[in-house]
Amino acid sequence: MATENKNLSHYDKATIPNAKNFRFGIVVSEWNDTITERLFQGAHETLLEHGVDQKNIIRWNVPGSFELIYGCKKMQEQSVDAVVAIGSVIQGETKHFDFVCEAVSQGIKDLNVLQDTPVIFCVLTDDTSQQAIDRSGGKHGNKGTEAAIAAIKMASLRKDS
Numbered sequence: 001m002a003t004e005n006k007n008l009s010h011y012d013k014a015t016i017p018n019a020k021n022f023r024f025g026i027v028v029s030e031w032n033d034t035i036t037e038r039l040f041q042g043a044h045e046t047l048l049e050h051g052v053d054q055k056n057i058i059r060w061n062v063p064g065s066f067e068l069i070y071g072c073k074k075m076q077e078q079s080v081d082a083v084v085a086i087g088s089v090i091q092g093e094t095k096h097f098d099f100v101c102e103a104v105s106q107g108i109k110d111l112n113v114l115q116d117t118p119v120i121f122c123v124l125t126d127d128t129s130q131q132a133i134d135r136s137g138g139k140h141g142n143k144g145t146e147a148a149i150a151a152i153k154m155a156s157l158r159k160d161s
């Protein structure tokens, strides 16, 4: 199902585990920061809404989405229950978009395989700025909200497994 048929901010609150005792790391790319700040706000507000204490949310910034890989690897070492990687990659004139998107998705996948702390892929990969706006608090909701819910669910799965 494409995002246009599923609002990223819609979910059944009754199905979300209590996140009161969890600790989260959020690594935010500074590239396209008007978008990544909207994603961060969505994630941050959602974590607080589900009982996470403000002091249990660690935020680090990195220059671009490619640096999310290293930033999230170091965040995994901070005794957190899950990490959220936030980025916005928007197609430019060259193939650089393809290389960045592939590297980041593979790198974050590797972190989930190699370490025992889940890393949530909250990286928008859009053809246009409007698509990014639509998915960071616009008509299709906020992927940051979706990512925070995924982080709570995966932290709960990790605790119970």
Ligand SMILES: Nc1c(NC[C@H](O)[C@H](O)[C@H](O)CO)[nH]c(=O)[nH]c1=O
Residues within 6 Å of the ligand: 029, 031, 032, 063, 064, 065, 066, 067, 087, 088, 089, 090, 091, 092, 100
């Ligand atoms: N074009 C975008 C980038 N490019 C920068 C890379 O992510 C990286 O920081 C640089 O190549 C140095 O290693 N990053 C984004 O997050 N979004 C873009 O649209």
Ligand SMILES: CC(=O)[C@@H](O)COP(=O)(O)O
Residues within 6 Å of the ligand: 089, 090, 091, 092, 093, 094, 095, 096, 097, 098, 100
């Ligand atoms: C995703 C990118 O790195 C891209 O936005 C950079 O733009 P360009 O391909 O025009 O150099």
